Amino acid sequence: MSALLFRQMGLARRVRAFQRKRVARVAGAAIALGLAVLCSRSAAASPSFLSVLSSEAQAKTDCTVCHSTPSGGFGTATTPFAAYLRSRGLVAASDASLITALKAARAERHDSDSDGALDVDELAKGTDPNVADQAGGATSPLSPPAYGCGARIAPHSAAPWPAGVGLAALTTVVARRLRRKRL
Amino acid sequence: MSFFIAPPRTRRLVRRDIIRSARVASCARSLALALAFAVAAVGLLMSREASAYPSMIRHGYTTCSVCHVDPSGAGLLTAYGRAQSELLLSTRYSKRAESEGEEASPRSEAFFGVLPLPEWLLVGGWLREGYLWNTSDGKLVDKRFLQMRADLGAHVSVGRFRANGTLGVANGASAALAQQAWVTSNADKEGLNLVSREHWAGAEFADGAVFVRAGRMNLPFGLRNIEHFSWVRSETRTDTNQAQSHGLAASFAFGQWRGEAMALAGNLQLNPDRYRERGVSAFAEYAVSSSVAVGASSLVTYAETDIASKRETYRHAHGLFARAAAKRLVLLAEADLLGASTKQVGSEVGATAFVQADIEVVQGVHAMATFEALQRAERDAKGSVGGWLSAAWFIYPHIDVRGDVVARSVLAATNSVTTTTYLLQLHGYL
Numbered sequence: 226m227s228a229l230l231f232r233q234m235g236l237a238r239r240v241r242a243f244q245r246k247r248v249a250r251v252a253g254a255a256i257a258l259g260l261a262v263l264c265s266r267s268a269a270a271s272p273s274f275l276s277v278l279s280s281e282a283q284a285k286t287d288c289t290v291c292h293s294t295p296s297g298g299f300g301t302a303t304t305p306f307a308a309y310l311r312s313r314g315l316v317a318a319s320d321a322s323l324i325t326a327l328k329a330a331r332a333e334r335h336d337s338d339s340d341g342a343l344d345v346d347e348l349a350k351g352t353d354p355n356v357a358d359q360a361g362g363a364t365s366p367l368s369p370p371a372y373g374c375g376a377r378i379a380p381h382s383a384a385p386w387p388a389g390v391g392l393a394a395l396t397t398v399v400a401r402r403l404r405r406k407r408l
Numbered sequence: 409m410s411f412f413i414a415p416p417r418t419r420r421l422v423r424r425d426i427i428r429s430a431r432v433a434s435c436a437r438s439l440a441l442a443l444a445f446a447v448a449a450v451g452l453l454m455s456r457e458a459s460a461y462p463s464m465i466r467h468g469y470t471t472c473s474v475c476h477v478d479p480s481g482a483g484l485l486t487a488y489g490r491a492q493s494e495l496l497l498s499t500r501y502s503k504r505a506e507s508e509g510e511e512a513s514p515r516s517e518a519f520f521g522v523l524p525l526p527e528w529l530l531v532g533g534w535l536r537e538g539y540l541w542n543t544s545d546g547k548l549v550d551k552r553f554l555q556m557r558a559d560l561g562a563h564v565s566v567g568r569f570r571a572n573g574t575l576g577v578a579n580g581a582s583a584a585l586a587q588q589a590w591v592t593s594n595a596d597k598e599g600l601n602l603v604s605r606e607h608w609a610g611a612e613f614a615d616g617a618v619f620v621r622a623g624r625m626n627l628p629f630g631l632r633n634i635e636h637f638s639w640v641r642s643e644t645r646t647d648t649n650q651a652q653s654h655g656l657a658a659s660f661a662f663g664q665w666r667g668e669a670m671a672l673a674g675n676l677q678l679n680p681d682r683y684r685e686r687g688v689s690a691f692a693e694y695a696v697s698s699s700v701a702v703g704a705s706s707l708v709t710y711a712e713t714d715i716a717s718k719r720e721t722y723r724h725a726h727g728l729f730a731r732a733a734a735k736r737l738v739l740l741a742e743a744d745l746l747g748a749s750t751k752q753v754g755s756e757v758g759a760t761a762f763v764q765a766d767i768e769v770v771q772g773v774h775a776m777a778t779f780e781a782l783q784r785a786e787r788d789a790k791g792s793v794g795g796w797l798s799a800a801w802f803i804y805p806h807i808d809v810r811g812d813v814v815a816r817s818v819l820a821a822t823n824s825v826t827t828t829t830y831l832l833q834l835h836g837y838l
Contacts, residue, residue, distance in 0.1 A: 288584060289716045293784060297584045301642075303784075303818075317542065317549040353718045356752075370715055371679045373593030373601060 277323045284348035287369045290355070304355045305337040306344055462631050462740055463766045463774075466733035467496050470695035471666050472632070477530060477563045477572055479619050479659040480668045480691075481632040482648045483606060484532045484561045484572060485837070490516045493837075494805035499772030516805045519838050530563040533838035534576075541830040555582050556833065557649075559605065570621075573607040588650040588675055604677075605652055622656045624676070627689045628668035629705045631729050631742050631762070639782040639794070640742045640762040644707065644725040646689070653685070667692035672709060685709035685723065699733040705744075714750075722749040738766040748785040758785035764796075772802040792818045806837035 274291075278284035288297035291307035302311070313326040329335075331345050340357035347354040351369065462481070472481030475489030485493065491512035514521030518531050525531060536557040542550035559576030578586035578601045580594075591602040610621025626632065629646040636647035645651045654676045659668035668691060674684025687710055693703030707725040714721035727744030746758040764778040778796035783789060794816035802808040814829040 289718070293716055293786070301818075303786075303789075316547075317544055319549070356718050368680060370683045371593060372587040373590035373677060375593050375679075 273320060274323055277320050278327075278348065281324055281327050282345050282348045285351035285369055286348060286353075290348070290353065306354045309335055309337055309344070461497070462633055462731050463733075463738040464492075464496075465699060465701060465731045466736075466738045466768070467492075468698040470664070470693075470698065470701050470731075471661050473619075473659075473661060477570070478606075478626065479661065479666075480626065480628050482626060483574070484530055484563050486530065487517075487527075490518070490806075493802075497772065498802040498805045498808075499770070513805075520806075528565050530565075531561065531838075533560045534558070535836045535838070536833060537835075538831055538833040543828045545826055546828075552581070554831075555579055556585075559603070560838075561606070568612045569609070570612070570619075571609040572623075574605050576603045576605075577601070578603045586650055588678060589652065590677060603650075605648075605650065617662055618658065618660050620656075620658045624652050624654045625657060625670070626652050627672070627707065628657065628659070628670050628691045629689050629707050629725065630691065630703075630727060630744065631731070631740055633740065633762075633764075635764075635778070635796070638762055638778070638796075639760045639780050639792075640727075640744060643746055643758075643760050643782060643784070644727075644744055645685075645723075646707070646725075653689075664695040665692065666695075667703075678715075682712040683715050685711045685714075687723075691729075693729075700731070702728070702730045704728050714748075717748070717750065719750040719752055723747065724749075736768045738768075740764045740766070746783075746785040753787060756785045756787060758783045758789060774798075774800045774802075776800070790824070792816060808835050809833065810835065 275284075275287070278286060278290075284290070289304075291297075291304055291310070292301045293303045302317075307315075309330065310323070310326040313329040314322050315326040316322045327345065330343075335344050336342065337344050337354045338357040342350075342352070342354075344354040464475070469475065469492075473479040475486055475492055476482060477484045477486060494512045494516035518525055519533075523531075534557045538554040538556050540550070540552055540554050541548060555578075557576065558578075559574045561572070561574040563570065563572040575591075578590065580596060580599050583595075583601075586601070586603050589603040589605045591604050594601050604624065606623070606625055608621045608623025608625050610619055610623075612619050626648050627646045629644060630640060632648060633641065634648075635641065636649040641647040641651075653670075653672045653674060655670050655672045655674075657668055657670035660666065670689050672685060672687050672689060674681070674686050676684070678684055687708045689705075689707040689709075691703055691705035693701050695701045705725075705727055707723075709723045711721055711723070713719065714723065724747030725744050726747075727742060729742035730739075731741075732739045741761075741763045743761040744759065746760060747755065748758075749755040760780070760782045762778065762780045764776055766774055766776045768774050776796070776798040778794075778798065780794045780796070782792045782794075784792075794814060796812055796814045798810065798812045800808055800810040810831075810833045812829070812831040812833075814827075814831070816827050816829075818825050818827060
């Protein structure tokens with residue numbers, strides 16, 4: 226074999242090694258991203274105070290019963306009702322502390338807006354325990370805000386199929402592109 | 409001494425071997441990209457957030473419409489915006505890359521250049537993941553993964569007409585920060601919802617200097633900063649995450665002036681109608697130079713029942729904002745007066761302010777310090793202050809990581825609390 230041939234073979238090996246490394250880097254990044262996404266999916270969790278209010282006090286309400294912003298958020302639980310619950314042990318992200326505070330509100334017959342209707346009764350009626358002029362059921366209860374257009378989509382269990390369809394479509398596109406390149 | 413020369417057939421074989429190995433590598437690279445894309449598609453099964461960088465004024469960009477399809481910034485990027493994202497925003501790892509001039513690589517194109525697209529169509533996708541720790545008075549009270557945003561977007565332009573829309577998925581865990589953009593109404597804790605933050609159509613006039621559009625869009629107000637839970641955004645209800653409204657808007661860009669005014673028809677994805685805020689929102693900004701711009705914004709809305717106070721409410725926000733750049737430093741500032749007027753309580757006034765210093769240490773690596781203050785427009789409200797320390801690294805075109813430490817002293821009518829939030833984020837833009 227000639228020296229030039231050896232040089233050319235060596236060059237080919239180096240090119241292949243370089244390309245393998247590059248592919249490994251891209252694949253590594255893709256896998257890391259994938260793990261981040263998949264982990265976040267499985268570990269997703271959220272404070273469930275609205276569920277607790279619904280089960281413990283039959284409440285028909287939203288985040289603004291405690292928070293000053295429609296979407297809630299840390300540090301925004303500043304309504305009188307929230308202040309009372311905090312004084313009775315409520316802490317963020319603890320369902321147990323909310324249950325304890327609601328029991329206290331019931332036992333102490335607390336009325337945050339001093340309109341004669343108990344907070345727990347107002348929660349069940351759908352009126353706002355922070356606002357006196359809606360109390361006691363004298364006016365029709367305010368329906369809470371509802372988001373979206375009313376339609377529902379399938380829950381988690383049906384989730385993988387769109388990803389499958391997306392993946393299949395993408396694979397087809399990539400395969401066609403590669404084939405075109407070869408031609 | 410003489411050297412053997414390889415026969416032509418052998419040379420052909422070697423060349424073929426090199427070409428074949430390059431093809432294999434190209435195939436593997438494409439498959440790796442496909443894997444990344446598939447993973448992103450899986451990520452689209454959950455969701456919360458949008459991106460905008462007013463700090464691009466450092467590079468002389470005082471207007472937003474060059475890089476974004478939204479004339480006031482944020483959201484889907486234009487082809488030019490994609491290229492600048494690689495050339496100006498991301499870290500560049502070799503001198504060779506810097507010497508390539510103004511040419512962006514195919515990596516900056518939609519889906520990293522895997523899918524060729526016609527000129528009239530722009531597409532993009534957002535995937536933002538995070539992990540959050542919250543402490544209250546020093547005690548850890550909350551830690552969790554956040555699915556912040558998983559949306560796809562498309563923009564079509566035909567002559568002077570343009571249409572834009574985004575569609576994504578939000579999981580139950582992100583309901584509080586995505587529900588105002590829900591299209592479907594699955595209130596279950598584990599439920600999924602489709603979200604559409606933006607969908608609008610419009611037409612350009614005066615050679616593109618004026619753009620009129622109708623649909624659901626970001627409210628024209630203040631800095632369009634990415635920190636959607638900063639008080640200037642959350643208290644004025646003008647964040648780009650979910651606080652968009654339906655309505656009719658007209659934007660302009662003449663010389664050093666740019667601005668937009670919008671008639672708000674309310675968020676039609678919120679029911680019943682009594683909660684929808686209707687009114688006007690507008691801003692105008694003047695570029696004093698290529699590195700300094702100042703603006704003013706104003707918002708007045710009416711809701712039969714305010715979503716927070718549950719009262720018939722007129723809500724106001726009026727303020728000033730500024731952007732300035734000097735070498736590697738960018739300063740962003742905004743101050744707004746907040747007002748709320750109800751029959752029961754009368755008029756109450758508050759205020760909020762935001763100042764951020766952003767230093768680009770090396771290209772693509774940012775260190776930021778932010779101060780914010782808030783006095784809510786509520787009876788007996790006391791002042792609250794907050795400070796952020798943040799770092800962001802634009803690792804690769806359209807991929808960045810960010811870390812924030814946010815300390816806030818929140819003073820309410822009857823109590824006060826000091827909170828600290830630690831937030832790590834990974835963001836990819838397809």
